[in-house]
Amino acid sequence: MCLYTHEIGKGFVSTDKFCAAFGMPNMNKRTFTKKDKAVSGTIVSTVTATMDTTMDMVKEIYREVYPPGEEIHDELDNAGNDGDEETAWSEDDGVPWIDVTFDGTWHKRGFTSLYGVGIVIDSLTGYVVDYQVLSKYCHPCTINASQDMPAAAREAWRVQHAPDCLINHEASSKAMEKEAAIQIWGRSVERHGVRYRTMLSDGDSVAFAALTALQPYGENRPVRKKECVNHVHKRMGTALRKQAQEARLGGRGEGRLTADKCRKLQNYFRGAILDNKGNQKEMEDGIWASLFHCASTDEDPHHGRCPAGEDSWCFYRKAQARGEAPGPHAQNLTTSLSRDVARQLIPLYKRMSSSDMLQKILHGKTQNNNESVNNVVWVHCPKTVFVGKNRVDAAVANGVAKFNRGNFQMAEVMDAMCLPASDFTINILEARDTARIKQADKSAEAQFALQRRLRRQRDAAVRANQEDREGEMYGPGLMADH
Numbered sequence: 001m002c003l004y005t006h007e008i009g010k011g012f013v014s015t016d017k018f019c020a021a022f023g024m025p026n027m028n029k030r031t032f033t034k035k036d037k038a039v040s041g042t043i044v045s046t047v048t049a050t051m052d053t054t055m056d057m058v059k060e061i062y063r064e065v066y067p068p069g070e071e072i073h074d075e076l077d078n079a080g081n082d083g084d085e086e087t088a089w090s091e092d093d094g095v096p097w098i099d100v101t102f103d104g105t106w107h108k109r110g111f112t113s114l115y116g117v118g119i120v121i122d123s124l125t126g127y128v129v130d131y132q133v134l135s136k137y138c139h140p141c142t143i144n145a146s147q148d149m150p151a152a153a154r155e156a157w158r159v160q161h162a163p164d165c166l167i168n169h170e171a172s173s174k175a176m177e178k179e180a181a182i183q184i185w186g187r188s189v190e191r192h193g194v195r196y197r198t199m200l201s202d203g204d205s206v207a208f209a210a211l212t213a214l215q216p217y218g219e220n221r222p223v224r225k226k227e228c229v230n231h232v233h234k235r236m237g238t239a240l241r242k243q244a245q246e247a248r249l250g251g252r253g254e255g256r257l258t259a260d261k262c263r264k265l266q267n268y269f270r271g272a273i274l275d276n277k278g279n280q281k282e283m284e285d286g287i288w289a290s291l292f293h294c295a296s297t298d299e300d301p302h303h304g305r306c307p308a309g310e311d312s313w314c315f316y317r318k319a320q321a322r323g324e325a326p327g328p329h330a331q332n333l334t335t336s337l338s339r340d341v342a343r344q345l346i347p348l349y350k351r352m353s354s355s356d357m358l359q360k361i362l363h364g365k366t367q368n369n370n371e372s373v374n375n376v377v378w379v380h381c382p383k384t385v386f387v388g389k390n391r392v393d394a395a396v397a398n399g400v401a402k403f404n405r406g407n408f409q410m411a412e413v414m415d416a417m418c419l420p421a422s423d424f425t426i427n428i429l430e431a432r433d434t435a436r437i438k439q440a441d442k443s444a445e446a447q448f449a450l451q452r453r454l455r456r457q458r459d460a461a462v463r464a465n466q467e468d469r470e471g472e473m474y475g476p477g478l479m480a481d482h
């Protein structure tokens with residue numbers, strides 16, 4: 001029953017409803033709390049054990065993709081680099097450098113949340129490799145604070161309580177993201193035997209600033225920042241709309257910057273980034289072309305930076321490549337800007353195509369992975385204010401495990417609780433994972449395919465293990481093999 005409440009992200013009240021609907025007696029709340037704590041502990045320990053396996057898998061894939069000793073020839077990784085490193089494995093101690101995305105997520109919206117989580121996902125494989133839950137709340141502390149007692153007694157209580165205290169973060173909720181990054185980067189070598197070389201994160205990340213100050217890998221090895229294309233895309237849209245409003249570029253008339261054109265320019269900008277991943281010069285040209293192309297007229301064409309060739313998106317260059325006369329601009333430009341409007345947008349385009357900016361977005365990657373893991377995490381957690389830290393820990397662990405390993409994770413937790421999963425359970429979990437993989441098929445990115453391949457292999461191994469064990473006695477310690 002407690003496992004069920006974890007699965008649906010609800011608390012005791014939901015068990016009352018469940019029992020009422022099925023006409024069976026419920027346990028009392030105290031028993032529920034006790035059992036719930038045990039289930040939380042089992043979930044966390046099962047997941048902690050699987051995190052090591054995940055990291056081993058990530059390293060194995062790195063070894064395949066970037067064999068030790070070989071320089072990285074991947075354009076994406078070399079571009080914008082100062083050239084002093086470029087093997088994926090440290091020559092001093094053989095520890096790999098991996099590229100990750102980092103994101104903070106909070107239990108409650110707005111920065112009043114008592115719990116926050118920092119999550120790191122490996123960019124190559126898409127696995128969550130580490131996470132940190134931070135808590136500003138501890139129930140015994142809250143009760144103690146409300147009691148009237150002499151200062152000395154309170155101090156004695158505090159000392160005695162300290163080892164069990166659930167508070168591991170004293171500063172603001174907003175600072176949780178930063179704190180989680182510091183802890184995760186700080187322990188990467190010791191706990192996982194890896195270093196996180198780059199951090200893909202959103203624009204104004206305080207976490208990155210904290211890592212720059214911390215220098216977890218020494219002052220010669222700064223963690224580098226990459227920006228999520230989606231965030232830069234958003235920023236471009238905001239800047240265009242702001243400019244249109246402040247400089248009064250909108251309104252009716254030929255070549256004005258309407259809201260619709262802002263949206264189109266924003267999308268062209270994104271296209272210029274994604275079409276030219278890994279090539280700074282072409283990305284820069286592409287961004288400028290997206291402006292100048294739109295500001296061209298028959299009398300005054302500016303297609304110099306538009307891509308040449310017969311399959312160019314630019315009608316003008318395409319005609320040129322075919323040796324034909326380009327058609328009139330009035331009929332071929334879908335987004336036309338007057339000369340004056342384009343001139344006023346130049347400073348913005350200069351900023352958004354600066355070398356500093358391009359180096360951060362050259363990878364052309366997005367943080368989508370992090371956003372979906374955030375969804376999976378909080379699905380398992382009741383949204384009530386007074387949910388305990390144990391429950392949050394379990395919810396996060398559960399979400400991470402499902403993200404990495406699929407729904408099959410639940411069968412492992414049941415195993416660890418000595419509740420062998422029945423055929424019904426296994427069939428349901430398998431069907432849910434299959435549905436999930438099918439959905440992922442729609443975005444057929446290479447890394448995703450890799451992730452799925454591995455997931456299948458792993459699930460097959462888990463099932464084989466499961467079947468092996470079905471005839472055996474279930475006991476504690478069995479999970480230690482995984």
Ligand SMILES: [Zn+2]
Nearest residue numbers: 138141165166
């Ligand atoms: Zn406490």
Ligand SMILES: [Zn+2]
Nearest residue numbers: 293303306314
């Ligand atoms: Zn053009």
